[in-house]
Each structure stands twice: as structure tokens, then as C-alpha cells.
Amino acid sequence: MDPVANTAKPGATPSAVLVPAPRSALSRLTALPPATRLRLGLGVAALVAVLVALALSARQGDYRVLFANLSEKDGGLVIERLQQMQVPYRFGDGSGAILVPADRVYELRMKLTSAGLPKGGAGGYETLDQSSPFGVTARRESMNLQRAREGELIRTITTLDSVADARVHLAIPNANGFFRQQEKPSASVVLTLHPGHALDRAQIAGIVHLVSRSVPELSPGDVSVIDQSGSLLNPSESVAGLDAMQLEYRRQVESAHAQRVLALIEPVVGRDNLRATVSAEIDFSQVESTAEEFKPNQGGAPATVRALRTEESLDPGASLPAGVPGAATNQPAVPANAPLQGAATPLQAAGGATSAAGGRREAETRFEVDRTVRVTRAATGSVRRLDAAVVVNHRTTVDARGKRSTVALTPEEVDKLTALVRQAIGFDAARGDTVQVINVPFHSEPVPDIEPTPLWQQPWLLDLLRGAAAPVALTLVALLALLGFVRPALKAALAPPPPGSRVDTVVGDPQALPASTGPVAIPAPAQSDAQLRVQAARDLARQNPAAVAGIMRGWVSGNAAA
Secondary structure (H helix, E strand, O other): OOOOOOOOOOOOOOEEEEEEEEHHHHHHHHOOOHHHHHHHHHHHHHHHHHHHHHHHHHHHHHEEEEEOOHHHHHHHHHHHHHOOOOOEEOOOOOOOOOOEHHHHHHHHHHHHOOOOOOOOOOOHHHHHHOOOOOOHHHHHHHHHHHHHHHHHHHHHHHOOEEEEEEEEEEEEEOOOOOOOOOOEEEEEEEEEOOOOOOHHHHHHHHHHHHHHHHOOOOOOHEEEEOOOOOOOOOOOOOOOHHOOHHHHHHHHHHHHHHHHHHHHHHHHHOHOOOOOOEEEEEEEOOEEEEEEEEEOOOOOOOOEEEEEEEEEEEEOOOOOOOOOOHHHHHOOOOOEEEOOOOOOOEEEOOOHHHHOOEEEEEEEEOOOOEEEEEEEEEEOEEEEEEEEEEEOOOOEEEEEOOEEEEEEOOOHHHHHHHHHHHHHOOHHHHHEEEEEEEOOOOOOOOOOOOOOOOHHHHHHHHHHHHHHHHHHHHHHHHHHHHHHHHHHHHHHOOOOOOOOOOOEEEOOOOOHHHHOOOOOOOOOOOOOOOHHHHHHHHHHHHOOOOHEHHHHHEEOOOOOOO
């Protein structure tokens, strides 16, 4: 509390005193000039706007992708449904994606899917569940089945990480029992890959296998896969009649031989003084031959009997007439008699002819012989010929003065390098391999000095500044509004007035204030209007003229401070 402006004489009881009038903060704010109050309002509005912007920017990281790669039609339907559900959404930058709050992604995805959104470019087997019109033809039914297969294949292929979109075209001929040779089905797949993504050979083979297994009697060779640029991803044939796998194998063989040459020659001539390339001719033909050989038993080894057959026959038919024609030969034969001792005498026919019986004897013996059966299968992918070309730079020498110069290699050194190259590639003159080593100076261009990227151009710093630009700008705006508009107004409104500038209230009879009470504080006018000052001075002079006279005497005599 300020001291009482009126001090009574000793021993006297004052009947009236001056008490400072209390002023609230709201009254002080309303007493401010209009310009000050306008700046205060603008500052508060700017602070609120900055806080709202910071809150919104902080919630941007809570958005997740609801659906990606939507067509314009499906995107419009999804947005319309989100607006009906009063769900906030955002668009992805150039990706055709719709983003929603992260805590509602799965809920919204299930709701929209149950509603049939997004519909997509092609339907699957669910299109067959629709009732067909009466009288639909078999041709129409087969077309609906083909469209359903294409739609299911598209859905399956687009689940791959690298595939953004896909189109499948099936060419299925009509089955006709009147033709002996039926046409085979074929398929074409068009893939749209994500930027920066590519499919390896195994993934392409998987797509071909998937399509071929989804259509009856469709062979993998009748499936073509291309990308969005029109490049064939599964060529069946390439240059020189080789497919992709054979070309890859040939490149691997050539690269392996070239690496051997580099690993052997680089320590001798230096890493930057050597260039080598190897061309391989690979035999991918598959040849199978069978040979059967028979040879007699070699050496003095006895032959092995395989089979032995003996056949003997005796025919006791009538004896043939013998002797001199005449009466004697016509006589009956004399009975045979065998002597008791000695050799038996041959039978004699009539007339002294010997009677002999007819017979036949056959003997056959089969022996085993050496038999060799040889089956030969030629190796697939065997090296038929190798051609190696090596270029070696001149030798660099430094003289006593430190001057650098290049000198060609000697023929002996070139021959040694040629021998090393031949050993590295497995040179075989019988198959026609060639090796060529040439020593020539390399043309070297001066390498420009690459200055290091300054810190302010580093990508990570630029990304950091780009991400922090908005929060920093909002913070600066908030500080400017707070320090430039709000703080001065609040300071002027809430600061206590200096002594002697208050508006005092007279308690008691104003006439009781004596003239000799000393200087009395002039009521401080409000800062909002200068007329209040004049009015306050008039009121004080009217109520207590003696006090005003004392104040004036103090000002004139120079004792106002007392």
C-alpha cells in the first residue's frame, strides 16, 4: 500500500485521508489504447494458429497407407465412402495411395473390402457366383471362365513385392473333336514393376510356372512375360540359338577364365596396367551313342564252350545189289555166320557184294567270344574353344631426377606373360585355343580433383533442414508474436503505476484536509485518454483546493519531492 497522501499535524486527528483506488487487470487491459489492444489480439491469434499447425504437423506421421496403386475410378469410390464415414484422409505423393489414420487402417480396410471396394480392374471367380441370364450360350460361359482365370492370376501376381500391376491374356482355343491335332493354349503376361525394382530369373520362372499350371495343357514355353517397357523377360531363344540359361552359363565361363588371368598377371604388371577378355565357345549339344564289339579270345587261353550238340542217325534200309550181273547175283543170300575167333567178315550180298546200312552223324560246338557294349553320352556345356586377348601397358620408370617415363616390355617379357595366360586358361592347341598378348601404352586422361561436398550440401543435412523447416518457421512466428505483440501489451497492462501517479480516493471530508498537509499526489490519468487526466485534476481542485494550492506552492518553490 502507498503511504497516505495527507499527514495530520502532531496531536491532531485527521478527519480525511487519501487512499489509492484499486485497479483490476481486466480494467487495465480495457484501458489500453486501441492500437495496443489490436496488436495484443493479433499476437494471441498468431500463437493459437501456430499451436494448431504444430499439432496438425505432429499428427501427420500417424497416417498409414489404406490402398495403393488405385485407379481413378476406384480412388473416387473409396474417397466418397471415406467422406460418408467422416474419416480424414490424405493422398500419397505421386503413388496413387490413400492414407488414413494409423489406428484405423485395418478397420477401414475390412469395412471397405466388405463393401466391395476397391473393385479393381478384373474380377476373379466371384464373378461366376452371379446368376447367369437365361439362354446364355456355351461360348459366353467359356469367356466368363477365362476372364475369371485372368482376374485370379492378376491378383496372385500383384501380390509380389516388385510387381505394381499386371495384365494376363489367355488364348484358349475351342476344343473340337473333329480335328486330329488340337491347338495348344498360350498366355501373355504384362508386368508393371515398382520404380527401382527388378525381377530375377527365379521369380520370372515362378510366374511362368504359375500361369502354365493354372491353365490345362499350357506348356511353360507358350507363356511370354514382358515388362512395362516392352522387354521380353523370358526369351525362349537368343543369339546363336542359345537360351537365357545357356548365355548365362557362357558368361560365367568367360568371366571365370578372365578372373584367372587377372589374378595371375596383375601382381606382375599392376592392377591398372592390364585389360583381359576371354571368349568361350561352348558345346551344348546332347549326343548319346551305343557301340557293341565282338573280339576272339586273346592269348593262349582255351575257348569257353557255350553249347555242344551231337546228332547221329542210322537207317538199316535194303542192301544194294552188288557183284557181276548174272545168275549168281540172283541167288538168295547165304546166311551170315560169324567165326568164333578172328575179325568178323563183312556181310556179303548176293554175288559176293557187301551189304551196308545207311546212316548220318552231325556234331556242333559253340564257343563264347568277347563282347563289349559301350554307351557314350557327351557332356553338355563342354568348352569347345577359348580365345583370350590381353593388353598390357608399358612399364613406368622414374629416373634419378624423379621424372616419370614409360618403356615398352621386351619380347622375352611378353613371351613370359603369354605363357602365364596360357596356363591360366588351360590352353589346348588340339581344340584350337588362341592367346594374344599385346604391349601398348594406355591413354590416361587426367582425373579432375573432386572437391569434397560441403556440409551445407550434404543430402542428410538437406533432408534434416527440409523436415525441420516448417516447425522452425512456426516457432519463429510464435516467438515474434509473443515478444513483439503479446508481451509489450501485457507488460503495459499488468505493470503497477509509479508512485505519485495513482488516482487516490479521498476518505472523509475533503474540507478537513489542511492546506499545510504537504504535497498531494495528482491522480494519474488513464493511458487510454488524455482527457481523463484533465478531468481528474479538475475533480481534485474542486474537492480539495487547499491541497492543490499546496502542490502548486511546492512546485514553484522546488520542494515537490518533499
